Amino acid sequence: MDWHRKHLLGLEDLSPEEIVSILDTAESFKDISIRPIKKAPALRGKTVATLFYEPSTRTRTSFELAAKRLSADTLNVTIAASSVVKGESLKDTVRNLEALKIDCMIVRHECSGVPHLISRYLEASVVNAGDGSHEHPTQALVDLFTIRQKRGSLTGLKATIVGDILHSRVARSNIFGMLRMGMKVHLVGPQTLIPRGVERLGVTVSNSLDDAIPQSDVLMFLRIQSERQKKNLFPSLREYSELFGMTRGRLQKAKSDVLIMHPGPINRGVELASEVADSPRSVILDQVTNGLAVRMAVLFLVAGGGREG
């Protein structure tokens, strides 16, 4: 299909065809990273800026590398060393950066909706790299790409997403993306970390990980996000990990081809025991590797290489 979107702000309003288009484009870019010369000219002459108001290891580095692999110029804005610390507003910051003739801005912010707001201020393309508890669209695309890579297709597979659903932008984007691609989604976590009424989205909910494990094709564990929790929403990390942590014993109850996923960073010993995180069933490092191809695809499609009209 022809690609028409200038921005990627979330998966909530993407069609299945658009998601497949991104995944297929990522597939075509995957081999660039294993060639002796890891470069393609698709974004030559374009400039991609990353603007992260929150810390990141995987997302920021893979966007930067993705832009470089496609021959774009890159600009990483370090917020702590920018005039944001002198009180410069969000609008002034992004408009001043655009005055340097940026073509695409990758934005992460602790407030939901900031990438959407920025997209109204700028002519440049805007990609949401995570906004508050709202969406993290490229992480969900990475997850869909990884599941499709490992299982051949997505339709009919059952994913169980475990943990802090309430604060998780990864969970929200995955719920939208997985349902749109014909997967079944089950949510497991403490009652206090499951958004009220979430079943309306088309998911099922329970508080028992042990019941969910044998029925799941994908087990996706989420990080406990202490920085977003305003009050204690469960008694202790030890109790959380006893009820909702994936251990070697629990892995034995899973399907033999189950995929263990986590967007990172992992709290080892809380969401996942180290033996599980590093087991052959874990595809966590595949998710990171695939992040590069998926972000190359997103940059290519929104920043001009693939956009029609």
Ligand code: CP
């Ligand atoms: N998954 C993810 O967003 O990781 P980072 O915070 O390291 O980018």
